[in-house]
Amino acid sequence: MSSSESVKSLTELVQQPCPPIETSKDGKPPEPSDPPAPDSQPATPLPLSGHSALSIQELVAMSPELDTYGITKRVKEVLTDNNLGQRLFGETILGLTQGSVSDLLARPKPWHKLSLKGREPFVRMQLWLNDPNNVEKLMDMKRMEKKAYMKRRHSSVSDSQPCEPPSVGVDYSQGASPQPQHQLKKPRVVLAPEEKEALKRAYQQKPYPSPKTIEELATQLNLKTSTVINWFHNYRSRIRRELFIEEIQAGSQGQVGASDSPSARSGRAAPSSEGDSCDGVEAADTEEPGGPVAAAKSQGGPAEAAVARVPREEAPRPAEQVERAEPPPPGTPGPEDADDAGRPRPPDGPEGPDGLAPVPNPAAPAAGEDAATSAAAPAEGPGAARDGAERSCALPSTSAPAAARRPSSLQSLFGLPEAAGARDSRDNPLRKKKAANLNSIIHRLEKAASREEPIEWEF
DNA sequence: TGTAAGTCAATATT
DNA sequence: AATATTGACTTACA
Numbered sequence: 001m002s003s004s005e006s007v008k009s010l011t012e013l014v015q016q017p018c019p020p021i022e023t024s025k026d027g028k029p030p031e032p033s034d035p036p037a038p039d040s041q042p043a044t045p046l047p048l049s050g051h052s053a054l055s056i057q058e059l060v061a062m063s064p065e066l067d068t069y070g071i072t073k074r075v076k077e078v079l080t081d082n083n084l085g086q087r088l089f090g091e092t093i094l095g096l097t098q099g100s101v102s103d104l105l106a107r108p109k110p111w112h113k114l115s116l117k118g119r120e121p122f123v124r125m126q127l128w129l130n131d132p133n134n135v136e137k138l139m140d141m142k143r144m145e146k147k148a149y150m151k152r153r154h155s156s157v158s159d160s161q162p163c164e165p166p167s168v169g170v171d172y173s174q175g176a177s178p179q180p181q182h183q184l185k186k187p188r189v190v191l192a193p194e195e196k197e198a199l200k201r202a203y204q205q206k207p208y209p210s211p212k213t214i215e216e217l218a219t220q221l222n223l224k225t226s227t228v229i230n231w232f233h234n235y236r237s238r239i240r241r242e243l244f245i246e247e248i249q250a251g252s253q254g255q256v257g258a259s260d261s262p263s264a265r266s267g268r269a270a271p272s273s274e275g276d277s278c279d280g281v282e283a284a285d286t287e288e289p290g291g292p293v294a295a296a297k298s299q300g301g302p303a304e305a306a307v308a309r310v311p312r313e314e315a316p317r318p319a320e321q322v323e324r325a326e327p328p329p330p331g332t333p334g335p336e337d338a339d340d341a342g343r344p345r346p347p348d349g350p351e352g353p354d355g356l357a358p359v360p361n362p363a364a365p366a367a368g369e370d371a372a373t374s375a376a377a378p379a380e381g382p383g384a385a386r387d388g389a390e391r392s393c394a395l396p397s398t399s400a401p402a403a404a405r406r407p408s409s410l411q412s413l414f415g416l417p418e419a420a421g422a423r424d425s426r427d428n429p430l431r432k433k434k435a436a437n438l439n440s441i442i443h444r445l446e447k448a449a450s451r452e453e454p455i456e457w458e459f
Numbered sequence: 460t461g462t463a464a465g466t467c468a469a470t471a472t473t
Numbered sequence: 474a475a476t477a478t479t480g481a482c483t484t485a486c487a
Contacts, residue, residue, distance in 0.1 A: 085474085085475060085476085086475075086476065087475080087476090096465095096466070096467090097466075097467055097468065098468090098475080098476075098477095099466085099467070099468065099469090099476085099477075099478080099479085100465080100466055100467070100468095101476095102475095102476055102477055102478085103465095103466090103477080103478080103479095104465095106476095106477075109464090113464095114464085114465095115463090115464060115465080115485085117464075117465065117484085117485090118464065118465065121465095186481090187469095188468085188469050188470070188479090188480065188481085189479095189480055189481085190469095190470080190471095190479090190480080191479090191480080208461095208462090211461095226480095226481080227480075227481085229461095230479095230480055230481055230482090231479095231480075233461095233462075233463080233481095234479070234480065234481085236462085236463085237462095237463065237464070237465095238478095238479085240463090
């Protein structure tokens with residue numbers, strides 16, 4: 001099994017924890033002698049120093065399960081401790097823009113939910129963390145940039161040329177005229193708060209609106225259809241991610257504290273801010289133990305939980321909890337409580353009774369008043385019970401080598417079933433925003449029922 | 460087609 | 474200035 005051998009060394013390369021001891025070299029000297037980059041493809045724009053022949057993709061493919069949360073946590077620490085910005089890090093190490101880096105660091109998705117492509121940045125980060133000269137190199141880059149900047153500035157001053165990186169020839173900044181006449185600069189759409197409100201309400205009623213509904217929404221809100229569609233896509237996926245991090249945090253909440261981690265901020269996630277004027281929903285939430293709706297008990301699917309809490313703003317209050325639902329497609333982990341029919345399938349379908357309540361149209365004169373406010377919620381899950389051992393994965397905060405290592409990482413390389421099933425978080429302090437929740441659960445269950453689907457796991 | 464996952468890049472916030 | 478947010482795009486699937 002020579003192959004397994006190579007896999008092994010590879011694994012070490014990426015392995016989260018660094019080798020306990022760094023006796024002489026480890027498999028790969030971080031010396032960037034020069035990547036042959038045999039791949040004739042224009043891929044991998046990144047310098048990707050270090051290892052010699054493997055493309056990042058190959059590394060990703062063979063990489064063992066990585067603790068994305070732990071990795072981002074460490075990266076954040078290193079960056080802040082050394083005054084290195086996300087932009088530099090992103091462009092230099094990950095090949096991503098600042099915004100993407102920020103997002104990635106703040107809301108990493110769990111490894112098993114990432115696609116090959118999505119894992120790439122994490123593998124890169126891990127590789128970077130393992131590189132003893134990582135900080136040094138970045139600092140150099142930073143210096144070089146600054147130098148270049150200064151130089152440019154100088155020359156421009158004396159040269160009288162506002163010059164700019166000759167990257168793109170499109171530069172119509174002439175006199176800064178208010179209107180560049182041509183809309184070459186598509187003005188970014190910015191949804192007004194009321195519009196977002198309306199969309200959220202619509203989402204709560206129907207996370208997967210039919211084209212018809214979308215059309216209606218667009219009309220009522222006076223937005224382009226594509227904008228509404230995009231909004232739903234983005235909202236769904238962002239809510240999903242929000243859940244991921246909550247899961248993780250809830251799971252690790254108990255421990256982890258110990259370590260030193262000086263600057264480890266981490267915390268947050270739920271600004272609880274809220275204030276949100278209108279929409280007094282919530283408040284109600286009667287959580288009676290009396291097992292309310294049986295349906296709720298199932299573990300829902302993907303978005304359902306989503307509804308439970310809105311990404312940032314709307315989070316009413318952390319007090320309640322929802323039955324957490326597992327993300328979508330990949331299957332539900334729910335080992336126990338099996339009763340729910342197959343796994344809920346997001347994609348919509350023929351849309352049934354499309355009843356979408358009229359969205360309170362902010363713009364429109366009409367004063368329909370929403371119906372959404374009906375807080376009435378059927379109660380949600382009883383306290384459920386699932387306990388969450390959640391992945392014990394402990395992120396070795398900062399640097400705690402030895403401690404957290406678990407041999408299982410190797411197993412995960414080839415997908416050890418057991419691991420997967422284990423996950424399941426339990427009572428996170430998730431909020432529940434009922435109605436929509438149940439609706440979508442039901443909707444999905446019905447759908448799933450009609451096409452029984454096996455539950456499958458990625459690994 | 461429609462959805463999810465990833466990103467970009469323009470704005471907003473800090 | 475650095476970071477965070479978010480509408481729009483792109484790509485991969487089913």
